[in-house]
Amino acid sequence: MKLRKVTAASAAVLALAVTATACGSDDKDSSSSGGDKKITIGIKFDQPGIGQKTPQGYSGFDVDVATYIAKQLGYKADQIEWKESKSADRETMLQRGDVKFIAASYSITPERQEKVDFAGPYLLAHQDVLVRADDNSIKSPSDLNSKKLCSVTGSTSAQNVKDKLAPKANLLKYPTYSACLTGLQNKAIDGLTTDDSILAGYAAQASFKGKFKLAGFKMTNENYGIGVKKGSDLKAKINTALEKMVSDGAWEKAVTANFGPANYKNEPAPKIGDIKK
Incomplete structure (x- = not known):
């Protein structure tokens, strides 16, 4: 009887140890x-x-x-x-x-x-504006007045420009940034605005190399x-x-x-x- 009780106790301790190991570091995941x-x-x-x-x-x-x-x-x-x-x-x-x-x-x-x-x-x-590489008419945010500025559906970036910097900007809604870039390339729009890092990433694609440039306005942090x-x-x-x-x-x-x-x-x-x- 004593041997049986000791064995049961040992099994309980072992089970607790296994449970503790399974609940280990939060920083390491295990696959299934x-x-x-x-x-x-x-x-x-x-x-x-x-x-x-x-x-x-x-x-x-x-x-x-x-x-x-x-x-x-x-x-x-x-x-x-x-x-x-x-x-x-x-x-x-x-x-x-x-x-x-x-x-x-x-x-x-x-x-x-x-x-x-x-x-x-x-x-x-920073929020910035992407324009065509050969377009020298947009040198400050106010130059976006009367310009066609791409607004991606669900984004507030273009609206912020219109509300605070260029009230006469003409906002055109496109479904994606890629669609905006195509419109910018085809001169259907004059500028695309969002974070400069995002704009740079799109413009850096091989198919767009040398076609666009960042205006460098740094409108937000x-x-x-x-x-x-x-x-x-x-x-x-x-x-x-x-x-x-x-x-x-x-x-x-x-x-x-x-x-x-x-x-x-x-x-x-x-x-x-x-x-x-």
């Missing part, structure tokens, strides 16, 4: 087969130069940043599972735990900080951060990774590779926690 580490990261799938899914894989500045961070957290590139993070879904995805972190042209704002935490910022972008679940200890670890990425030159290399063809004049890498108003 084989126990290999995996990490799920949210990015954009449809923004060239930022985050894009192609037949060849995933590319863009945010993809490079996220891959670097994952490596610093102990994951190889083939252990990353990319998940599309549309703008309207990002906070919910983090709150539900669908992803470990999100790198998706994710501007840090007070409203978003109430719902999620941000590491970074890792890039300071957009502090891109890495979104994590509220209270997650990943924030500090990601900040450390971002600082290393800047110091070892990988950050500048990623900027040049993804935005360079559009002559994007990027801001220096921002200091962690330095959010420009």
Whole structure:
């Protein structure tokens, strides 16, 4: 009887140990087969130069940043599972735990900080205007008066220009940025406005090389951060990774590779926690 009781107690201790192991570090994911580490990261799938899914894989500045961070957290590139993070879904995805972190042209704002935490910022972008390379008539935001300015459905960027800088601008709604670029190339519109990093990414595509230029207006400050679940200890670890990425030159290399063809004049890498108003 004593032997049976000891065996039962030992089994209970073993079960508790297995349970504790299964509930281990929040920073390491396990796949359902084989126990290999995996990490799920949210990015954009449809923004060239930022985050894009192609037949060849995933590319863009945010993809490079996220891959670097994952490596610093102990994951190889083939252990990353990319998940599309549309703008309207990002906070919910983090709150539900669908992803470990999100790198998706994710501007840090007070409203978003109430719902999620941000590491970074890792890039300071600005609202700007993309025009044709041979168009020298738009030298300031006020020159957009009476010009045809592309407004992507669901975006407020063009409306902000009209409300604050060029009240006589003629807004034309297009379904996508790619459609705006085609309209800009065909002279159906005169300008496209959103974050300069996004504009540079589109303009840097091989099919558009040399056809467009950034006006350089810097109308707003957009502090891109890495979104994590509220209270997650990943924030500090990601900040450390971002600082290393800047110091070892990988950050500048990623900027040049993804935005360079559009002559994007990027801001220096921002200091962690330095959010420009």
